[in-house]
Amino acid sequence: LLDCTDELWGSANFVFDPDGLRVRAMDNSHVALASLTLMPAAFSSYRCSEQATLGIQFDALATVLKSCGTDDIIILENELNSDHAQIMRGEGRRWELKLLDSDQEDMSIPEQIYDISVSVSTSELQKCLRDLKELGADTIAVTANNHVCFSVDGHMGRGTASMKDVDI
Numbered sequence: 001l002l003d004c005t006d007e008l009w010g011s012a013n014f015v016f017d018p019d020g021l022r023v024r025a026m027d028n029s030h031v032a033l034a035s036l037t038l039m040p041a042a043f044s045s046y047r048c049s050e051q052a053t054l055g056i057q058f059d060a061l062a063t064v065l066k067s068c069g070t071d072d073i074i075i076l077e078n079e080l081n082s083d084h085a086q087i088m089r090g091e092g093r094r095w096e097l098k099l100l101d102s103d104q105e106d107m108s109i110p111e112q113i114y115d116i117s118v119s120v121s122t123s124e125l126q127k128c129l130r131d132l133k134e135l136g137a138d139t140i141a142v143t144a145n146n147h148v149c150f151s152v153d154g155h156m157g158r159g160t161a162s163m164k165d166v167d168i
Helices: 058-066 122-133
Strands: 011-017 020-026 033-038 052-057 074-077 084-089 093-098 141-144 148-154 157-163
Touching: 052 058, 052 093, 058 093, 122 148, 122 157
Parallel strands: none
Antiparallel strands: 011 020, 011 052, 020 033, 074 084, 084 093, 141 148, 148 157
16 A cells, blocks of 8 residues: 555554554645554454554655565554654564654544445555556546446556456
């Protein structure tokens, strides 16, 4: 997800609480809002006794995560009122990321009801978005019926990427 969005959102507040992790980020022009929620069950181990908000730069986090393999387990720790977060991978890898000021209030998102819900693998989604990224489009159109189709019309040309093996 970071690879696909790091040009739009330079940083975000990562809000950890007993109910899981929430990330909400607004692009610089305040047009696009990204929202991600991960429940504790999404992690092999999750412990957070009280709410903590960490302002994290996407490029710094992406640098650390790019060094990880698909089967690696990472640990993120933060001491209360600390100005950095520690990320560990295995015995011999440790990073300290400087945290940004997280004074922004948490953006609430009104409840939405959607006509279609799609489940796709993150690797396939990343492949589709990477294939279209270089065409220089400002927007991406997503259509779904018996498959999902992403299309762009950018200053370098047009492109489409379809995903047929999805649960709609």
